[in-house]
Amino acid sequence: MSEFRERARAWLEENAPHLPQGDPYSDARVTQGRLHAAGFAGITWPTAYGGQGLTVIEQREWDEEAQAYDLQTEPLGIGLGMVGPVLLDLGTEEQKSTYLPRLARGEWIGCQLFSEPGAGSDVAGLRTRAVRDGDEWVVNGQKVWTSHAHHSDVGILLARTDADVPKHQGITMFVIDMHAPGVSVRPLKDMSGASKFNEVFLDNLRLPAGAVVGEVNQGWAATVQMLRHERLALTGRRTRRDDPSSHAFLADVVRKSGRASDPLVRRTLAEVFVGERVGELFASRIAEEIKAGGDPGPRGSVGKLAAGRQARFLASAVTTLLDGQATAWAPDDTTGPALAQIVSTAPRLRIAGGTDEIQRNIIGERVLGLPKEPK
Ligand SMILES: Cc1cc2nc3c(=O)[nH]c(=O)nc-3n(C[C@H](O)[C@H](O)[C@H](O)COP(=O)(O)OP(=O)(O)OC[C@H]3O[C@@H](n4cnc5c(N)ncnc54)[C@H](O)[C@@H]3O)c2cc1C
Incomplete structure (x- = not known):
């Protein structure tokens, strides 16, 4: 060691x-x-x-x-x-x-200010504008789904700096102070009851010239780079035994419910286990590749897609195997709320960091070399 x-x-x-x-x-x-x-x-x-x-x-x-x-x-x-x-x-x-x-x-704490009400999958369609005023930039627009913005100190912001060129060529990346005048953050509540993401309003936010990350109007390449970091960060990790989203935790709950000998239940548990292991092994493979100096590039999308798929499968296993336990529970039952969290947070993984459909497009076009989808 x-x-x-x-x-x-x-x-x-x-x-x-x-x-x-x-x-x-x-x-x-x-x-x-x-x-x-x-x-x-x-x-x-x-x-x-x-x-x-x-x-x-x-x-x-x-x-x-x-x-x-x-x-x-x-x-x-x-x-x-x-x-x-x-x-x-x-x-x-x-x-x-x-x-x-x-x-x-x-x-x-840091956050990522990319998505807007009209620009999610198509980030390059963003409408937040940054206009040069002497040595400064003046930013106006709105972002949405900005995770942790309500506790963030620093944000990476994308804004349109040239509206007269094709959309991918007129974007600039900035680093901003989330406490600056002109930044207002309004938390949104998700269906699990938590407030983790926000709307962020930018009203005449003034940024110094030194806030530009990379080159002016070269923000698209920087965006792709940052999204790659995101997909790798969202790729599966080894799951702790006591983590409610692990196969081991679910197997314990099933055992206690007395249904562990049912062959259909066992088969579902086996599928949860296989999905978990495949995700872990893929993450290890990518990590080994990075360790050896390689760059997994767009293949990071495979891990992100697999993590979303596993979350969905697990949520459906919890609802089918455990009858109502993820919906209603006795006041002293600590397992019920943990299971409910699995069900209510599963959809976020197939959307955050680029939806499943977008990951499939990336894998199809940039990993497998299939023809591009028609625009
Ligand atoms: C929990 C959570 C946290 C998030 N955190 C952040 C954050 O911190 N910062 C940030 O900037 N954003 C964040 N997001 C936003 C996230 O990146 C977007 O929600 C996502 O990219 C999808 O964009 P959209 O919601 O506008 O949906 P849309 O882009 O409008 O998509 C709607 C549907 O159309 C499908 N679709 C769209 N285009 C295509 C296409 N070309 N081919 C096939 N299907 C397509 C999509 O897959 C989806 O099913 C977060 C989202 C969630 C759920």
Whole structure:
């Protein structure tokens, strides 16, 4: 076992059970701060920008060790998995040294301001405008479905900077302060009862010239790059035994309900298990490829599609196998709410990060080389 893995395992064994498990946002910040102080955050980011300056091998080792624990850092996923990486790829020195250390330490939460009421799958159809005014840009428009914006400090924004060229050529990517005057965030409630995504209104938001990420009007290439980071982040991970969305958790519930000997129930459980393992193995394969210096490119869409499919299958298994247990439960039953969460959150995975249909288009056209769909 490598020295890094040994150190990670020992730290997790000692500290993970004592990390906070209450409010998701403030606890995520605290947990990330502790991970950073211990040398386990921003593992592959350069030390100059608050990272550990290690390689994807240590990152993989950390991910494997940490999978056994519920670290509650999910609200930081967009900042760490997408905002940070795109700034590392394309940001200026000033952007990297301003944002990356604070994201790595959990001081700042990041969000992605791409989708609009009329531009989701077709992100390039966006209508938010950024108009040059001297040294500044003035932004007006509306974004929607912006995950974690109500707790975010920094956002990656796409805006149209030239309306007279074909739509993909007139977009610019900006990095913005979510607390600046001109940014208003209104949380939306989803069907699970949670408020995780938002509407964001941009009214005469003034941005300095240094807020441009990459080149003016070259935002489409930057967008594709950031979406790739997103699809990889959404690809399946090894599932903990006590995670309600794991095969092991569902099998326990079925056993307790006394239906474990029914062959049809066993077959459904086996299918849940197979889907889970296939997702894990695909994620490992992609991780190994990155570790070896490769770039999975559009094949990240396969993992994202598989994760959405598994979530849907699991939700249907929960509803068919457990009769009403995911719909109504006794006040002292803690399993019912966990099962209800599986059912009510499953649809989000087939939409967020690009819908299943869009992933299929990407796989068909860019992985399998099939003819493009007619526009
Ligand atoms: C939980 C959640 C979190 C999200 N977080 C964020 C976020 O943080 N930031 C952000 O910017 N966005 C976010 N989104 C938005 C998400 O990216 C969009 O909802 C998604 O891209 C789909 O866009 P849309 O909702 O406008 O649907 P539409 O694009 O209008 O699609 C409607 C339907 O048409 C289908 N369709 C559209 N075009 C095609 C095509 N060419 N071929 C075949 N079928 C097609 C779609 O698959 C879908 O079924 C989030 C969404 C969810 C559900």
